[in-house]
Amino acid sequence: MPFARGLAAYGDRVALITPDEELTYHQLAERVAATTERLGPVRRLVLLAGANRADALVTHLAALSAGHPVLLVPGDSESTLRSLTEAYAPDVVARPNTDGTWALDERHPESAHTLHPDLALLLSTSGSTGSPKLVRLSHDNLQANAESIATYLGIDDTDRAATTLPMHYCYGLSVIHSHLLRGAGVILTERSVSDASFWEEFRAGHGTSLAGVPYTFDLLDRIGFKQMELPHLRRVTQAGGRLAPERVARYAELGRRSGWELFVMYGQTEATARMAYLPPRLAAERPEAVGVPIPGGSFRLQPTDGHGPDVGALVYSGPNVMLGYAESPADLAMGRTVQELHTGDLARRASDGLYEIVGRGSRFAKILGLRIDPQQVETLLEGHGVTAFCTGDGEALAMTALGGGDGEETRIRRLVAEECGLPAHAIRVRVVSELPRLATGKPDYEAVRHLTRPNLEEAPGASEDLRRLFAEILDRADVTEDSSFVRLGGDSLCYVEMSLRLEEALGYLPTDWHTRSIRELRALAAPVTGSPEGQDGRPEPRRARAAPGLRGALGSWTTPQSWRTRRTLETGIALRAVGIVLIVGSHVQVFEIKGFAHILIGIAGYNFARFQLTNAARRERVRHLWRSIARIAIPSMVWITGAVVLTDFYDPANAVLLNSLLSQGNDRFDWAYWFVEALVYYLVVLAAIMAVPLLDRLERRYVFGVPLALMAVGLVGRYDLLGLASARPQLSPSVVFWLFALGWAAARAGSVRQRALLTAVLLLTLPGLFQDQPLRTALVIAGLGLLIWVPTLPSISPLSALAGVLASSSLYIYLTHYQVYPYLQEDFPLTALFASLVLGVGYAAVVTRAARMVRWL
Known part of the structure; x- marks a missing residue:
């Protein structure tokens, strides 16, 4: 792995900036060498609990430089760590101790597995559900993809990128690899972009590059990113799911005014990270496109029944295409089983040469940057005694489940959120007495999507999202329509966030909101008609401004006219x-x-x-x-x-x-x-x-x-x-x-x-x-x-x-x-x-x- 072995060549340039220290490339290389010696010369399978911290990255680079295959898993998911440890019996487990110190648990002096010489990295292809199905990546895959990304982004040794995404996610890992390849700096942080301290670290580290999935851009909108002074920012990259074209155009224009470029990208774990990018100069005029193949890669469209002549199944070829999948330790001995990648997406090639994704040909869903296998979620729920149909619906995971009783929807949502690593607002659950099926008896996933979407005429979605909001802030699984803030144990330590988010959702809060039930709060909303300014001179009531998690549910609902919806603060x-x-x-x-x-x-x-x-x-x-x-x-x-x-x-x-x-x-x-x-x-x-x-x-x-x-x-x-x-x-x-x-x-x-x-x-x-x-x-x-x-x-x-x-x-x-x-x-x-x-x-x-x-x- 050339870029992992050649770190010392960049000498005293800053490699890592953490909240506690700065490491030069020379110092980083020394730490990597020490860990390499600890791992030994005999190739072993290293399970690494991924985290945006120096210890984890040093272990990752040491394993790559010495040829030890790395099984990279989410460090914050105990269930995933446990299930993949049981499934693959790694020779070394690298993870933090309970006191936060880093540990290498060497379980076998030599590998218990037969490891193919080309095998370098194993990544999950289905989010954080603990699926034993992994993507097998080679040293050449990682090196080629890092070089390709660094080339089209124009990364050089003056760049500094912040780790806005987790290391175990292929997009987040590619940011680290492509910058280390060019001797650039990495601002290693585990903070969210919604945290004010993140921006302090970013400015102090002279950050030049930000990467985000669509949800990251939701957060940027909320915190007032467009007003921020970021004098060193050069580029913003986006992948991990489709960003609405209007938002692509808006961010492209913001970048033009602020002096940075927006790169919209398309990729999959099976392609190591990236397959296409949209040149920044085209982002404003062609925001619906995923762009052109990355350097060294190519696309072809495979004809597909039921679609027009210009639409086909998108197939990718390039040196970054995976070796194949692994579903058990025996598969680690296999070499290349895949020559080209069938992406599962339907696409067209426009007259200007840009590719556009027009649909999905498989059940995999990409939710907030995580690739989720709905079948795996259904299996997960079945293990907990819940029969459910699950599918993706844009930026949310939708599911109907058999069951009853108070709090069942909240229980299912919390279970899926914990196992999949998704926030609760990205999971929509509807408990039903009979699961929707087609005439053939197969699951009707379109009906699942329909049943879980908010009903704007009767507004049960508003109630559902209000219950979700109460459950999230108060960390309660027993929220019902008759629950109130005080009945659920709310106090002065959490009422600030609750009041602000409720007012954002409903447009107005009465002074006794904390004692009112969710049913009563929902009843505050009422349909409104009329013009902005009637002939009698009275202004139309302004619509309630819903928070992102509630906007769809509250849709056209607003507060009574006499209240108005001007923003207030207790x-x-x-x-x-x-x-x-x-x-x-x-x-x-x-x-x-x-x-x-x-x-x-x-x-x-x-x-x-x-x-x-x-x-x-x-x-x-x-x-x-x-x-x-x-x-x-x-x-x-x-x-x-x-x-x-x-x-x-x-x-x-x-x-x-x-x-x-x-x-x-x-x-x-x-x-x-x-x-x-x-x-x-x-x-x-x-x-x-x-x-x-x-x-x-x-x-x-x-x-x-x-x-x-x-x-x-x-x-x-x-x-x-x-x-x-x-x-x-x-x-x-x-x-x-x-x-x-x-x-x-x-x-x-x-x-x-x-x-x-x-x-x-x-x-x-x-x-x-x-x-x-x-x-x-x-x-x-x-x-x-x-x-x-x-x-x-x-x-x-x-x-x-x-x-x-x-x-x-x-x-x-x-x-x-x-x-x-x-x-x-x-x-x-x-x-x-x-x-x-x-x-x-x-x-x-x-x-x-x-x-x-x-x-x-």
Whole structure:
């Protein structure tokens, strides 16, 4: 494998850029050589858990350079790893340990298999379903395809490509191979393009190339890619499924204006990666075409019955055509069994020489860049006791299944999503009493597609997609039409994302959306007719702007005329987003605007009333409350423990959230986490109170009176009449509890008189809390006044999206920023502010993923 063996020839040029380090080609070659020595001279089958990390890539290159065939599998799919390990009994398994370190598990000193001399790589041809059917690729296949791609893309040693696609996917792997072939750099990252940190890495690494499947472009549209400043970007490549011609033309035009080129490409794993590309100069005028064969390749059209004379089955020839398939270890001994590739696609060659795909001649479906075998999915479901018909339908996998009972569709969707590596929104399921069949008794796959598509007249698709949205965000499998956000255990940690996505879907959200069932939310949509501007001067209601996963389902449905669909943002979300930026910025000393931490205490009480004090039974209420406490306390203690161990700024009392009770010191960092401690204390005490049946009944009966009474009790602490305040009174839980109770009461206030009462209490009692800081006092009064009187604020979509990210991550930004800004604030204050926000958003993502894995959180 010449490009894997010749890495050292590029010397000190940068080869890999990871979040932790930069490796030159010389350093990369040294690591590859060390791993090559570890693998030994005797050819062995190496099963590699693919991941966009240096250890995995080094192992891959070492195996290729020494001639060890690599079985490359998705590293994030345990079921696939397990099934292919069982099916092929690899001699070496390379994968990360549970602690994240890299391991080579050498199971056989010599190969247990007969390996053909040409065999270099084995890739799955059916997504992540764990099918034992693999594509056998040779060294010549890999080298030829990398050279061809590098040639038509014009890659040189000044390029740097980001790994926007997984390494185990042939498209993602081809990006790595073609750039290493030319001595270019690879920005090795596992982040999604929807993650702000990805773009920081891309800009810092002077990224020149982005690759994406159609779903990647959906994400780019959502995050405002067209407004991004990417000064080094030279090319954007697209493959992995058909991108709508209008989007191809739009991105081609965007590239022309921004100084980069769009390459639309066509390929299959059986052709190593690529078979055709559309020259960028033709993308705008011929966006429906897949283009011309890659250098060294050629097409022919094989006549096919039932189609016109200009349409035929597309057959490809070239040095990148696979050796053949493998379905068992015995097949690894075979040489070439395939001379040309029957793609399974129907195509025509236009008069300008460009090829166009006009249909599909087989059941394989390409969903979001993954090639899925519907037959394999049907077999998978059968193993779980589900009889189903499955087929592809554009960018979704459609299936009808026999079954019944609540939650069956959600269960099937989750099962398929986990096994196939697809997001839930790309899977449409309809449970039926009888599977659709043709007169011959064969499955009627067109009927499957029809049954699973949204019905715009009766709008069950809207309900289905709303259920899917609730299931995705709350990670619940028991979502029904009668479910609501609070009944499903939603809390303040996930309501931000839920509210923003629901408003995007429905166009408007009432203030009590969190208590309404999915059935009621769907009923908010109503058909509308009329002209944009009637003769009476009243504007037509604007259509609800559906989110990508809901747009098809909600189609022509819109909100009632009196509501309008102008974009709004909940005041609590806006205050959390602005507040966390001002808190961090004030600590960094970019500016001096203090007081928002106390506003956030009030917002915490407001959200407590909305999401914890539901109509559920007492035991369910208390269980929900303890779960929320765990979701706050555990990530906080984990992070703070690390800070205690690694720095000298904190006492052990901080790690267990007891500094406010045990410490009477006045050190700034000792009190850094007073907000988290206060919040946990309040929730623990209230959980104990709500567990008492009498007190639970009192709260349900006097929904405004109870928080008002607690606010009065809190004022005893506010003025420290019992002498409980610590050395920093304005940070003491006993002193600021009344703000939490005030926020609780604000959520329960149902009249102007009640809101006026809370405002009067706020105006009378807040002054003096911050001593000689009138601006801080005024800011807290203004913020809590907004919370009391103004439930929503006008907004625009980009601003709402940014506020949503910041607000949903506010707790984690608060936790983590103390470990960032002290090291940067003196020389780079703005960088310190931005880095603090980015790290907090990243920690929020980690915690969310961990919470979904550990269900009791």
